[in-house]
Amino acid sequence: MEDAILIGRGEQLSRLPLSDFKAGLSGVPEFFSAKLAFMSPEHHAIRNFTVAELPRNYGKPLLPAEISRRLDLTPERVGEVLGDLERNLLFLVRNDTGAVNWAFPVTAEQTPHRVRFNTGEYVYAA
Secondary structure, eight states, X not given: OOOEEEEEETTEEEEEXXXXXXXXXXXXXXXXXXXXXXXXXXXXXXXXXXXXXXXXXXXXXXXXHHHHHHHTOOHHHHHHHHHHHHHSTTOEEEOTTSOEEEETTEESSOOSEEEEOTTSOEEEEO
16 A cells, blocks of 8 residues: 555545655745745845744834844835735735734734743744
């Protein structure tokens, strides 16, 4: 019997041959490379910063001015990059005031999922 992966859909479980599963994954690196092609080093820096800092921000959204100050980028550039990240792949979400309250997979908003780090910081998760 060939190895298989069990896939759940609703209340149904289906078997997918492992070879078919692996074949389906073969295009994943190229898919994500294409999706990430828009990102500059500043995009990566802001994305990484927001994910790392939300847990340290005591449940509060990150203000663009703070991101600008900490990463030594102009407020205008931070605004442009935040907009790009929000539009592309849903990397992050800003609230009505423009502060980052979601930087997937973490959020300043209360959700049913709470993550605590070994450093004592905690954050809600998506």
